[in-house]
Amino acid sequence: MRARVFVVILALFALAFAAFGLASTASAAATAQKADSEVKIDNFTFGPGTMTVQTGATITWTNHDDIPHTVMSTDGVFRSRALDTDEKFSYTFSKAGVYQYYCSIHPKMTGQVVVK
Amino acid sequence: MKNTDLILHSHDHDGVDRRGFLKCMAWAGTGLFCVVKGGVLQSFSLGHHSDHGMSGDLSFAQISDSHMGFNKPANTDVVGTLKTAVDRINQFPTEPEFILHTGDITHLSRPEEFDTVDQILKSAKPKDVFYVPGEHDMLNDDGKEFRERYGKNSQGAGWYSFDKKGVHFVGLVNVVNLKAGGLGTLGPEQLDWLQRDVHHLKHSTPIVVFAHIPLWSIYPEWGWGTEDSAQALGYLKKFGSVTVLNGHIHQTMQKVEGNVTFHTASSTAFPQPQPGKAESPGPMKVPAEQLRSVLGITDVNYVQGQHSLAVVDSTLA
Numbered sequence: 001m002r003a004r005v006f007v008v009i010l011a012l013f014a015l016a017f018a019a020f021g022l023a024s025t026a027s028a029a030a031t032a033q034k035a036d037s038e039v040k041i042d043n044f045t046f047g048p049g050t051m052t053v054q055t056g057a058t059i060t061w062t063n064h065d066d067i068p069h070t071v072m073s074t075d076g077v078f079r080s081r082a083l084d085t086d087e088k089f090s091y092t093f094s095k096a097g098v099y100q101y102y103c104s105i106h107p108k109m110t111g112q113v114v115v116k
Numbered sequence: 117m118k119n120t121d122l123i124l125h126s127h128d129h130d131g132v133d134r135r136g137f138l139k140c141m142a143w144a145g146t147g148l149f150c151v152v153k154g155g156v157l158q159s160f161s162l163g164h165h166s167d168h169g170m171s172g173d174l175s176f177a178q179i180s181d182s183h184m185g186f187n188k189p190a191n192t193d194v195v196g197t198l199k200t201a202v203d204r205i206n207q208f209p210t211e212p213e214f215i216l217h218t219g220d221i222t223h224l225s226r227p228e229e230f231d232t233v234d235q236i237l238k239s240a241k242p243k244d245v246f247y248v249p250g251e252h253d254m255l256n257d258d259g260k261e262f263r264e265r266y267g268k269n270s271q272g273a274g275w276y277s278f279d280k281k282g283v284h285f286v287g288l289v290n291v292v293n294l295k296a297g298g299l300g301t302l303g304p305e306q307l308d309w310l311q312r313d314v315h316h317l318k319h320s321t322p323i324v325v326f327a328h329i330p331l332w333s334i335y336p337e338w339g340w341g342t343e344d345s346a347q348a349l350g351y352l353k354k355f356g357s358v359t360v361l362n363g364h365i366h367q368t369m370q371k372v373e374g375n376v377t378f379h380t381a382s383s384t385a386f387p388q389p390q391p392g393k394a395e396s397p398g399p400m401k402v403p404a405e406q407l408r409s410v411l412g413i414t415d416v417n418y419v420q421g422q423h424s425l426a427v428v429d430s431t432l433a
Contacts, residue, residue: 043395043396043398044395044397044398045396065398066188066399067398067399068224082224082225082255082256084224085188102297104294106339107296107339108297108299108337108338108339
């Protein structure tokens with residue numbers, strides 16, 4: 001009888017830990033959705049060139065180059081001021097879709113954001 | 117004008133005297149300049165040119181890419197190097213009548229940056245300066261500040277034309293409405309204006325076109341070209357002498373194609389790498405003692421009766 005109770009209690013604990021573990025993972029995933037994703041601008045390049053995020057995510061572009069750049073969506077959805085070295089621009093993507101963007105000063109610099 | 121050396125004959129029967137061209141260019145730093153006449157080069161001494169001072173002759177200077185406000189390792193003193201450029205202009209054998217600035221006047225389009233350039237250019241002997249904007253002059257306000265300062269007689273994004281001693285000057289803007297993945301662009305409205313602007317001119321009128329981004333395809337991978345320049349050049353095909361003056365690439369390059377001489381100027385701020393010689397076309401750092409030798413200005417001379425304008429580059433060293 002005592003052994004069975006022990007096993008049940010163990011099982012309950014195991015379930016509780018598992019549930020806690022799942023909850024942690026779930027909340028971690030939820031946090032990841034909303035956390036900032038980074039795009040580094042350097043050497044006339046957006047890195048990574050394609051950024052995939054969840055709906056609701058915020059992306060922050062930081063200019064590490066020694067020349068100013070902008071972040072301009074080709075569809076007019078977002079547009080940064082000219083970013084000098086170390087300046088940043090953030091945008092939160094509330095709608096799913098594929099967003100092409102480029103630097104309006106150096107239009108050969110292109111990138112895209114895929115929002116799932 | 118005294119003709120000090122006449123280089124004759126095309127050996128390849130294509131109108132270009134290559135051996136003569138190399139010989140002439142080797143003298144370029146000594147105050148001689150090469151004039152292309154009907155595809156054949158003649159060299160003239162600048163000294164002789166200034167002695168005559170014939171009326172109807174025209175002399176002007178081109179500077180470019182002063183990037184006022186830039187302060188990174190490639191040049192932490194763009195004020196100083198622009199001042200040196202002004203000193204050099206003031207030492208030209210023939211005093212230029214005016215200056216053409218082919219853009220990127222400022223680095224970040226800030227009012228104080230425009231003010232500083234204006235202040236420095238006040239010390240130049242030529243009092244008139246004609247500007248076209250670079251992409252760095254149109255940040256955040258699509259060029260409103262630029263046009264308020266320099267675009268009083270311009271249209272659209274800032275294009276205009278004027279005449280000096282029978283030479284027709286056209287200032288074009290190819291740094292707005294740049295499309296993703298694209299090159300410089302003139303746009304249909306400006307092209308339309310250009311066609312009408314030159315339509316009535318006699319074919320013998322010398323034409324000088326100045327714009328920031330090169331109007332010929334130098335290196336498209338780095339955006340060094342203008343996607344609709346062929347259309348513009350088409351409107352100028354009838355003219356016997358067309359000189360295209362550009363900036364943007366921060367190094368000198370020349371190309372002669374029929375009646376058109378293309379030329380890009382050095383920057384007064386910092387050099388950039390040669391096409392494809394670096395990962396990207398950004399500011400190129402050189403040893404401090406070499407900086408002034410990779411920055412420069414351009415002297416342009418037109419002599420009545422000569423076929424083409426003489427374009428001579430010199431460094432700030």
